Amino acid sequence: MSRNFIPYARQNIAQDDIDGAISVLKSAWLTQGPVISDFETACAQYCKVKYATAVNSATSALHLACLVLGLKANDILWTSPISFVASSNCGLYCGAQVDFVDIDPQTYNICPKVLALKLAKAKEQDKLPKILVVVHFAGQSCEMKEIKELADRYQVKIIEDASHAIGARYQDEPIGNCRYSDICVFSFHAVKIITTGEGGLVTTNQLELYESLNMLRTHGITRDPNKLIRKNEGEWYYEQQSLGLNYRITDIQAAIGLTQLQKIDYFVTERNRQANNYVELLKDLPIKVQKVDSNCYSSWHLYIVELEIDKIQKNRKQVFEEMRKHNIGVNVHYIPIYMQPYYQKLGMTFEKCPNAEHYYQRTITLPLFVGLKDSEQEYVSSVLSKILLNES
Numbered sequence: 276m277s278r279n280f281i282p283y284a285r286q287n288i289a290q291d292d293i294d295g296a297i298s299v300l301k302s303a304w305l306t307q308g309p310v311i312s313d314f315e316t317a318c319a320q321y322c323k324v325k326y327a328t329a330v331n332s333a334t335s336a337l338h339l340a341c342l343v344l345g346l347k348a349n350d351i352l353w354t355s356p357i358s359f360v361a362s363s364n365c366g367l368y369c370g371a372q373v374d375f376v377d378i379d380p381q382t383y384n385i386c387p388k389v390l391a392l393k394l395a396k397a398k399e400q401d402k403l404p405k406i407l408v409v410v411h412f413a414g415q416s417c418e419m420k421e422i423k424e425l426a427d428r429y430q431v432k433i434i435e436d437a438s439h440a441i442g443a444r445y446q447d448e449p450i451g452n453c454r455y456s457d458i459c460v461f462s463f464h465a466v467k468i469i470t471t472g473e474g475g476l477v478t479t480n481q482l483e484l485y486e487s488l489n490m491l492r493t494h495g496i497t498r499d500p501n502k503l504i505r506k507n508e509g510e511w512y513y514e515q516q517s518l519g520l521n522y523r524i525t526d527i528q529a530a531i532g533l534t535q536l537q538k539i540d541y542f543v544t545e546r547n548r549q550a551n552n553y554v555e556l557l558k559d560l561p562i563k564v565q566k567v568d569s570n571c572y573s574s575w576h577l578y579i580v581e582l583e584i585d586k587i588q589k590n591r592k593q594v595f596e597e598m599r600k601h602n603i604g605v606n607v608h609y610i611p612i613y614m615q616p617y618y619q620k621l622g623m624t625f626e627k628c629p630n631a632e633h634y635y636q637r638t639i640t641l642p643l644f645v646g647l648k649d650s651e652q653e654y655v656s657s658v659l660s661k662i663l664l665n666e667s
């Protein structure tokens with residue numbers, strides 16, 4: 276049977292998104308116009324947070340978050356090894372040292388128990404991190420209450436890398452409200468829950484951080500008459516007060532973000548429905564799936580199956596390749612960051628994370644996205660079933 280390739284993720288762009296982008300293209304402002312602040316306001320309202328700053332990617336957002344929290348050379352940043360490299364690269368951009376906190380084998384999020392032990396040890400050695408970047412893996416929140424208590428005890432700042440998790444909830448409140456963190460970051464890359472092509476967002480409840488984020492997003496420049504250091508010389512006058520970057524998003528992208536955001540609850544409901552479909556379809560197979568805690572509502576950015584490789588006669592690579600042969604775009608998320616050659620040659624010492632390495636040997640990501648058909652989920656499941664039960 277020949278079938279079209281089914282990717283693991285795909286954007287969902289409709290006529291309203293296209294119309295929004297076109298109306299900006301016909302307007303006076305392609306960038307730094309009014310649609311960006313409309314998008315920021317809508318995101319802040321949705322996340323129930325005071326401030327939101329849109330930028331050109333989550334990678335930029337993470338970098339800015341580290342800068343405004345004062346991360347410098349010789350400081351230390353910790354994050355999860357099972358994430359995209361951007362979660363720790365932000366520390367390297369600031370010249371900091373990075374290290375990794377092992378994951379919980381069931382939720383795949385940073386394990387609070389491992390974190391507690393590692394913090395106690397770091398305190399003894401006078402090597403406490405300045406920042407902890409938690410990653411809400413595949414769309415499920417970390418155990419933020421417990422993590423925040425630990426972070427407060429050791430005076431560690433928290434950045435939430437919620438690149439997978441816009442639209443998700445923790446303790447029945449939206450991710451992004453920063454109740455248990457200093458800053459939260461979202462990604463609007465094409466494969467994520469909502470998209471602007473490329474794009475990102477930073478949320479915070481702290482005015483000082485928000486003002487710094489806005490300045491650093493645009494070269495460290497301000498035009499606000501109340502914030503000038505020298506005398507205001509006239510209408511043209513602006514001041515560069517710090518070394519910022521150009522991390523601005525365009526109004527064209529922000530317009531797409533606005534219409535995407537209007538559909539987010541539908542997107543996330545549909546992702547939950549598909550995740551439940553997979554639970555039913557795969558229930559008799561020798562696999563484990565991510566455990567979702569009762570106080571979490573996941574946005575299901577990724578649907579990952581962990582193969583019980585002692586029960587099957589194949590390894591992950593074989594299963595992966597056979598799925599691809601059937602035109603199913605399975606993927607692997609992620610290679611433990613510290614195993615990357617760039618990290619290996621940094622000369623930093625990383626504590627081995629056995630749970631992360633165990634996870635990495637066994638997992639594949641199945642297709643899940645708004646627009647995936649039920650019949651396609653059934654096809655993916657029946658192919659996986661045949662492969663695992665050696666009928667293929």
Ligand SMILES: *Cc1c(COP(=O)(O)O)cnc(C)c1O
Binds near residue numbers: 474
């Ligand atoms: C996608 C992703 C990023 C980077 O997002 P960009 O918007 O592509 O820069 C960072 N962290 C995680 C966990 C991601 O999945």
